[in-house]
Amino acid sequence: MDEMIKVIVCQLDNQTYGVDVQHVLSIEEMTSLTPVPKASEFIKGILYLRGDMIPVIDLKERLEIRGQKNASTQRIVIVMLDDVQAGFIVDAATDVIDIETSTIEEAPELLGSIDKTFIQGVAKRENDILILLDLVKVLNFEETNEVKQLEEDLSEAQETN
Template sequence: MSEDPRNIDLEEGMEDTLEDKYLTFKVGDEEYGIEIRYVTEIIGIQSITELPDMPQYVKGVINLRGKVIPVLDVRLRFGLEEREYDERTSIIVVNIQEMAVGLIVDTVSEVMDIPKSEVEPPPRVSKGAGSRYIQGMGKVDKSVKILLDIQKLLFEGELEDLQKLAEK
């Protein structure tokens, strides 16, 4: 990106502002964040129609105003223990590659600015199952938000899963 302000037109400017904004949510004890530009809406938990032959974290499909969208449980995606949905459970609808997908999280927190200067690269060593979806660590005041790479969160690991299946 150029430093010259004249080179930044309005749209780019808008994108820039979006770029540093994150929607944060809680899963388990940790706070996570995803880039706000992917988020289209946040809805409460709905009745989910299960699908056969799906990885465990894909809970099924929901009816979002006449549209059928798949929902996946971020908890299960991280390999955490399953938990009953309650009134704080939310579905974050994200739009990626022209597909709408719902992410089930324990609870949605807030939208916040995390400038790039405050984002550290992901730790090189990590034990957690969720670590491979990490895009960076955002420092906000004294706390740290785990910023997720939504692309990886949705798609990565399928290949490995398949390979594991094949090995079996």
């Protein structure tokens, strides 16, 4: 029997993406975010959730995907990447599915404008192709450090209040 992985199916523009469920803590409805001055452009703000302050990243902006935003279906996927907690805005989070690892192939060279280092692989399904994102690599070293520093600053500010 083939090994299976569970993925959350997300939409970014008109393409279907998969995110390994091992990293996902929760999926939240889109809500207003507190802006963060001088943060990278794709960091849209801070979400206060169950006592935690979580930096939120627009995944479409980070992956340089152009397209319309549908505020009514947008979700924030809360993830833990190594020791960094962050939220990623997606156009929709629609399903949790099992994928046989044997169906996952290396991403082709020409996969739109998305940097291939962000892609774990491509899984062929009955009706479409699911691009599996490697969220650990979506943020480079400097960006991960920026998010970590933001988390630390927020924690300190929360403790002093």
